[in-house]
Amino acid sequence: AQSVTQLGSHVSVSEGALVLLRCNYSSSVPPYLFWYVQYPNQGLQLLLKYTSAATLVKGINGFEAEFKKSETSFHLTKPSAHMSDAAEYFCAVSVGIRTGANNLFFGTGTRLTVIP
């Protein structure tokens, strides 16, 4: 079975500070991992994904994440927070292409607040 744990339902950072959002996964097979962002009153937008290629994945808006198998982690980082980064961030796991549905399992989300 697959699952995702996001540590910290709320994270606050100052504008210009490092953003670190934590995600740990559980999967019985090699996973595909995703970070999505949800801005207020909007749907989910894909930030980045890991699909068994490079372990350091770069996404949109300056975000990146590193897949660490030994730690079963896929933390999201950004060197310098911007006010526009304030949103809800979801980590998700799937087991990739298989017969039938390619289901995504989502974490509970982390709300990022950026303080001016």
Added chain:
Amino acid sequence: SAVISQKPSRDICQRGTSLTIQCQVDSQVTMMFWYRQQPGQSLTLIATANQGSEATYESGFVIDKFPISRPNLTFSTLTVSNLSPEDSSIYLCSVEAQGGETQYFGPGTRLLVL
């Protein structure tokens, strides 16, 4: 990535009624998914809709409450039936990108049941 639209974007409904949500994609896709996001919570998969076959429902979701149609490769509907206040949520559709490992989401439908 696919461009996905949903109608309506939001609605307020009376208990006991039903709401049908439409999801339109700008390209043909095999798999479409319907999720529910209850207030302040994460996303939960309701069902998977594959064109030409019955939808596959996740545990806790039944066809009588959430009937789904998938008439072609670019369109699907989700009906939430016999509404109660507990159905107040955001309902999102998503599609599986070509290659199969990534899902792209629509903007969601915000439902409030009074």
